[in-house]
Amino acid sequence: ILCTIIFVLLKVFKKKNVINKKNIVQFALIFSLGIIAMISYRNILIALNDFLTERGINSRNIHLFLESGVYLSGRENIYEDVFHAIYMNPILGLGLAGDRVIIDSYAHNLFLELVLDFGVFIGFIIIFILFFLITKSFMTRNKENYDMIIIWFSLGFVHLFISSSYLIDIKFWIFVGLLLNTITKSKLRGIG
Template sequence: MRKIYLFLVGYLFFDEICSLFFTILNIDIDPTSDISLYVYLKIFYGLISVIYCLTKIIIERKTTSFFIVIFMLTMLLIILLFITSMRYSNTPISRSTLITLGYLIPFFILCGVIIPKIDLEKISIRIPYIILSLFVSGMIGIVIPNIQGETVNSLNGFTYQNTSYFFSMGFLLTLIHLLKNSQRERIRIRTYFYTFLLIFFLVLSFIGGGKGALVTNIFAFSLYSFYSKITLKRFLYIIFCCVIGYLVILNISNKNIELYSGIERALSFLSLDMQTLWDNSSGRESIYNITIGLISQKPILGWGIGSSNFTILRSYPHNLFLEILLDGGIVYFLIFLAAISSTLSTLYRKAKNDLCYIFILSCFLFDFLSLQFSGSYLFGNYFFWFGLLLNIYILFFGNKIRSYEEVSHI
């Protein structure tokens, strides 16, 4: 059973782990290419995961009703993707369809196998390893090159937006780990280390220049404040970390004009001037306008699942709700809205007395927020999908999810 948890953690933090290896091995690839080492690795990882899961089912000679339901939903998704591909490209498996299949289908099958037997604590105990991997990536990939005089604001093989989200995730995970250890033995050196990590991840998330990272950082701090029943002392501690991080950012930006422009782009989200927002939106205004125009043409049932690459957009809309409306119209949107609302309600209820659910809820919301600015729900964002599938199991197949991180102080 231990191997299947490693497969799951590998999926949930696939990008963060890839960034570590790409950085250490100094592998530089085109992050915008549909055919790259990253794509091949992800599809290969999915293939291995499927083989392992199916082998496990064959050996055990049994499965669960939850797996059967997830498998049927997966087949439905495949059929809908094929229909969309045939409608617009006259081929059942276009490049974008193949990538979606390689990214999502194996993960669904993995979740169908593991969720009925899952122990969430076995996922959350891997948090320190992910924090460490992000720290190493940041030091080798960004900090050291900039100290040596280079101008680097992204990790090997990833865009500056991806890089910003990686370190924003590091900021969130550090706060969650701080929350987990808040009532344990207080070691002063550990507090100093947490302080350093928070400042480190905060600074690097802004150096990347992604605006979404600002939102996810604010969200991470707000969530931590809510669940820790934050005291004035701890509030001032986090504010201190943010102030120090901001001063470091100012010092860096004053020495390098290129890094300054990235930081200015990230902080532009705080502006109340709409023109400033759109000027720093990396072309989002035109993308949103085109998407809204396409939605208005087929508002009820949309253009088809995964259709954005077949329209004049030639890419995804960089906003979850717009992409859902484009794919399936109002009908699909209402289904997703109900699923997301239900998942938030379930995870929030569970998180009242269980730290593992705080972790899942935090990462689910992190992916949900990031999808409002960048990325496609069909190309990964595994915590988003994991939260939705976990909610299906809790609501319809039982409430017996094992987790031992109960917290009486919440």
């Protein structure tokens, strides 16, 4: 459902010509903040509850969320283990498929997996390059290229924030290939 919603939003935004660099950066920021909130929602709720309680405000809804066991299908435990492993190995990370070593599964989040695999510095460089390529490809004026990009963005990228791994997902690599192809073609057209 999430992938379909993202696809429809990108399609509508392009039709209304509201896709520009500023809006893409805003979208990326909101998307990233949403992922961070999803990963650490419990800690956010605890901090918010403490903040409100210190000021004499009690929130029944926050208490219900904290007590009723609203979980991310066990992902919160995975994220805690991954964050701990990143903290313990920030420079070099654990190497490719490092998440499999510490949790016997994948990290369920592309950004966390990249930082865990390659370390904080190289992981963030890879994330920056991905955002750069995606932003540049969203700026294409060719309707067919744009449609293909948002289809594969929705199929091969979005779901990696809640499931699967970039290492085993062919849709992600098709998307990366499409990004590189689109950028290369646009640079060649600009030169010639």
